[in-house]
Amino acid sequence: MREDSYNIAILGKSGVGKSSFLNYLFDENISDVGVGSPVTKVGFHQFEKKVNGLNLRIFDSWGLELDKVEKWEKELLDELKQRSLDKHPSKWFHSIFYCVSATSARIESFDIKLINTFLKDNYKVVIIFTKSDSLSQNDFETFQKILNDNLIKQVASVKVCSEAKTLLNGRNIEKFGREEVLNEIINGFWNSIITRIPAKTILLMKKRTACWVIKEQQFLQKSWIYDRKPYSKNLEDSLNRLVDDLEKMDDFFIVLSEAINTYSDIIEGLRVPPNLPNQKYLKIFKENSSSFFEENYLNLKQIFSTTFTFHPILALLILIVYKYSTRGNLKENLNDLENKLNSEIEQLFPKLEEFIISLKKNHNQ
Incomplete structure (x- = not known):
């Protein structure tokens, strides 16, 4: 196998559970990589990890907040130019995950704008609803409708629970969503x-x-x-x-x-x-x-x-x-x-x- 990397862009506001999602997806603790990076800086923060012989190159969206959306959009466009069509496919983004916390129950206008930026560049974006153990199917379908009514192309959405837990009533919540995400990766x-x-x-x-x-x-x-x-x-x-x-x-x-x-x-x-x-x-x-x-x-x-x-x-x-x-x-x-x-x-x-x-x-x- 060539020494190319699997290039992943993972976007979402701080606290939505991006690190936990990546740890669950690859069954490996990668959240400690990149700790200490300046959270006030806008743009992609890149870190690398090798999992099962596969080189991962992860581009994490630091500083993605409502009041910084214009600066963030410029950073995103600059990054996309470096991975444009004229480059070898090994340089492209191979998977793009946009994480939204199911507990916040909110999709911002700048979320829509940034997702559309990827879609315009012929990329497939997968919306990851993190912390979905409490997300009802009705709410999930409502979120999907909001997205597809406002995006230039339809996108896939996956409910994910990245961490197992035990509730106060004693009920156990198992992790779920990994296989569905892998399927969307291949579809991508x-x-x-x-x-x-x-x-x-x-x-x-x-x-x-x-x-x-x-x-x-x-x-x-x-x-x-x-x-x-x-x-x-x-x-x-x-x-x-x-x-x-x-x-x-x-x-x-x-x-x-x-x-x-x-x-x-x-x-x-x-x-x-x-x-x-x-x-x-x-x-x-x-x-x-x-x-x-x-x-x-x-x-x-x-x-x-x-x-x-x-x-x-x-x-x-x-x-x-x-x-x-x-x-x-x-x-x-x-x-x-x-x-x-x-x-x-x-x-x-x-x-x-x-x-x-x-x-x-x-x-x-």
Whole structure:
């Protein structure tokens, strides 16, 4: 297994039971790590721990209070930039837990705002209702409704009791919620594959297109003599090579493989119970990645060819437009061409999502 880390963001106000939740989730005392950090400072406080051979990198939300929400939001955006789509999946947040104490019976507006910040960045957030031993099902459903009525996407919520206790009447309360949280962790991995992998693929394809445009503009800039006919032919050939390169869908296969390897290694380190659904399909993909790519290459090419509908007539447009263009406005036309290509590339996103979902369903049968 690679020495990557399982990156966890855990958010919530002081006293909601974040440390107890992590101790229960990993069956390990990790709450003493980071003790003594300045609670007045706003932002993520990072600490690391190794559990069952798995490197944990935990980002804890110190100073998350109502009167500091603007500063905290800036810190969060800065942290998300460091874990943006262009980074390797091992650098992303892999699980995001937003802890709310069930005993407080309150969800603040800034809770909603911060959760939405993660959701906008294509992350899955799991709401952990800590201290839920006294939370009724009716109250739990009310909390869920408040969240989903105000968030831009629906989120999963889990009731958790992290510490066993004995009540004054002698009744014993056992810990609960761990298996449900583990299941949501795996669901979160799949959510990341289904949403972030297409998004990263689109980003990389746009970068390829931008590099192509810059190269063509530099060629124009360096040319002392502009001959429209040869350049039009050169541009047509160059564009065809770009589209052929994009059509290979190498970016998609590479980032999908990276994500599957990262999440499979984390699941192995978590020692997830074998009865939980969805985890085995990550292992299947990882162990059979070569044959999987070969089997689905033609399907992806079909998705690409049906999306780039304008390409067959684009070469003819180039010949017509550039026959009557000057070198100056050719550079502007190249920018217009980049926008058209990006528009076509963006249409791939929902199709790639559907493609990954169909693969998972096929393996689930």
